[in-house]
Amino acid sequence: MTFAARLTTSARLLTATLGLTLTAGLSVITAGTASADTGEGEQVMLKGATTASYYWDDASGRAGDTGLPASGKPMQKGLAASPSxxxxxxxxxxxxxxxxxxxxxxRGPGIPSNRGIMLDLDAKTFADLTGGEFNADTLxxxxxxxxxxxxxxxxxxxxxxxxxxxxHPVPFETxxxxxxxxxxxxxxxxATSAKAEPRDENKSGKDEAEKATPKTDEVKTRNVASTSNTGEAGGIFSGFALGGLLIAAGGAYAGRHILRERLSVKRG
Known part of the structure; x- marks a missing residue:
């Protein structure tokens, strides 16, 4: 093989190695993002299921408005009411x-919490979840x-x-x-992605209360730190470190063959 051919082969090897390294790095980053979206491996305080209603109390007195929220925070998107x-x-x-x-x-809902309705979302959030639109006139x-x-x-x-x-939430009257x-x-x-199930609108209030019973099949842990971020960073670092070693090895290989070619030319 000529000197030019050997140089071309070595360049191709380096290019392929760099491409594999970048692909591995991007794969690690993508996996980390997917994990964050699904909640897998996330440590949380509590998980369960309930029926949610909605409200919007801005102290205007409209649509059964009961006044400003108990926390003193102004009514806003993301503000919810809980009975407990x-x-x-x-x-x-x-x-x-x-x-x-x-x-x-x-605080709330009040009496509905006796029927298993344990969360009162703000109307704007409820609209986003159900594909509707918030009506500022009717709230x-x-x-x-x-x-x-x-x-x-x-x-x-x-x-x-x-x-x-x-x-897990309990009725307001408690x-x-x-x-x-x-x-x-x-x-x-x-352990797995949390997925909400659609509510059957034909079920009775009694069925809703039964469905609101908290799930207890989660694996419980104490003082376990989340490792999603550190795992992602470590994976990226390892990927690029391996890539660096591969590139260095490829460079050494190319240099060794170039030296051999030059020596053979001089001897000839």
Missing amino acids: WPLMTEGYVLYKGRKAPFFVGD GVDGNGGKGHIKVTYVITKWGKGVGKKN RAWSKKDRNPAEPVML
Whole structure:
């Protein structure tokens, strides 16, 4: 093989090695992003399912408005009411493949919580989840087929610091929202993607309450730090480190053959 041919072969080897390295790195990054979207491997405070309603209290007195939220925060998108969780608790809900964050800024629902309706989402979030539009005049949701209640999966990522039950929700009338919880739920590690199931609108209130019973098949852990970010960074570092070694090896191979070619030319 001539000197030029050997040089061309070595260049092709280096190009192929670099391409494989970049592909591996991109694969690691993509996998990390997918994991973050699905919630796999995420440590959370609580996970369960309930029926959610919606409201919008802006102290205008319209549509059954009961005044400003109990937390003192202005009514806004992402502000939800809970009958028992501590104020400023944070989390998200899942419904038919859609995910929406929330924080507990108010108390409620009241009597409906006796029937298993344990979460009152703000009207704008409810509209986004159900494919409708928030009506600023009526404070309701239009264009979602008349849905007023939906079955959601809830995931709590951070408990509020005040009074309230740090576990699966209970009806408002129990007054758990006014008591200090000294036995909070143990954190859970989400082993698989959390998926919400559509609610059957034909079921009775009794069936809704039964469906609202918390799921207890999660694997519980204590003091387990999330490793999603460190795992992703380590994977990327390892990928590029391996790529560097491969490129160095390829360079050494090319240099060795170039040297041999030059020596053979001189000897000739």
